[in-house]
Amino acid sequence: MIKVLVVDDHILIRKGIILLLEAYSDIEVVGEAGDGEEAIILAAKTNPDVILMDISMPNGLDGFMASQEIMHQNKETKVILLTMHDEEVYLRKAIDINVQGYIMKKSQSSELFEAITTVYRGNRYYKAGIPSEQLDKLFDLKGENDASVLTIREQEIVRFVILGYTNKQVSEKLHISPKTVENHKANIMTKLNLKNKSDLIQYGLNNYYYNL
Numbered sequence: 001m002i003k004v005l006v007v008d009d010h011i012l013i014r015k016g017i018i019l020l021l022e023a024y025s026d027i028e029v030v031g032e033a034g035d036g037e038e039a040i041i042l043a044a045k046t047n048p049d050v051i052l053m054d055i056s057m058p059n060g061l062d063g064f065m066a067s068q069e070i071m072h073q074n075k076e077t078k079v080i081l082l083t084m085h086d087e088e089v090y091l092r093k094a095i096d097i098n099v100q101g102y103i104m105k106k107s108q109s110s111e112l113f114e115a116i117t118t119v120y121r122g123n124r125y126y127k128a129g130i131p132s133e134q135l136d137k138l139f140d141l142k143g144e145n146d147a148s149v150l151t152i153r154e155q156e157i158v159r160f161v162i163l164g165y166t167n168k169q170v171s172e173k174l175h176i177s178p179k180t181v182e183n184h185k186a187n188i189m190t191k192l193n194l195k196n197k198s199d200l201i202q203y204g205l206n207n208y209y210y211n212l
Contacts, residue, residue, distance in 0.1 A: 002120050003030045005048040007039040007066070008082070009057045013105070017052060017082070020109040027116065036061030043070045048077060050116050055083045055090065065152045068097050078119040082112075086128040092138055094126075101125040149191050157184050161197075162204040 030046040033039040055063040080101030100119040118125040167178040
């Protein structure tokens with residue numbers, strides 16, 4: 001029995017996915033979550049074998065960051081990003097953070113089942129409507145994105161900076177002090193060798209615009 005956790009902020013989509021999975025006797029849906037934070041908590045409680053994870057979700061913690069945190073906490077859990085985005089920037093980010101699967105929401109239930117069983121066995125499953133040669137090239141380029149050096153919290157802060165949030169607003173969103181926000185920004189600038197806020201914004205737009 002493969003234990004699956006379903007994560008999507010749209011309840012109708014979640015319920016539809018669960019309904020499809022219930023048709024397979026060797027899959028057990030152990031939980032469902034509506035955002036990244038809830039996904040992390042449920043993953044720790046239910047210890048799923050595979051997580052179907054939406055990318056674009058509310059409250060600052062998207063599918064990429066939630067997946068990173070979950071995979072960090074449990075090396076055995078496999079993640080499949082289930083999304084409507086087939087642009088290269090999304091695929092490259094998925095590859096950079098070592099997500100095991102990537103499929104489109106418009107996929108047939110048989111493809112969904114194939115993706116789950118494939119990653120469960122330890123293999124990669126990427127189907128995003130681009131030529132296999134282009135996908136292979138993206139895997140060859142893995143690791144060239146500087147975003148991988150940032151922690152999940154630092155990635156959150158970069159995204160808020162792009163959106164124009166002040167330190168006070170970011171602190172309220174993340175429940176930390178404005179001083180801590182400023183310290184995180186300083187660490188980000190040092191890690192990425194950036195000189196000023198304009199450089200930070202440009203970096204963020206180049207690496208995080210998929211979730212704006």
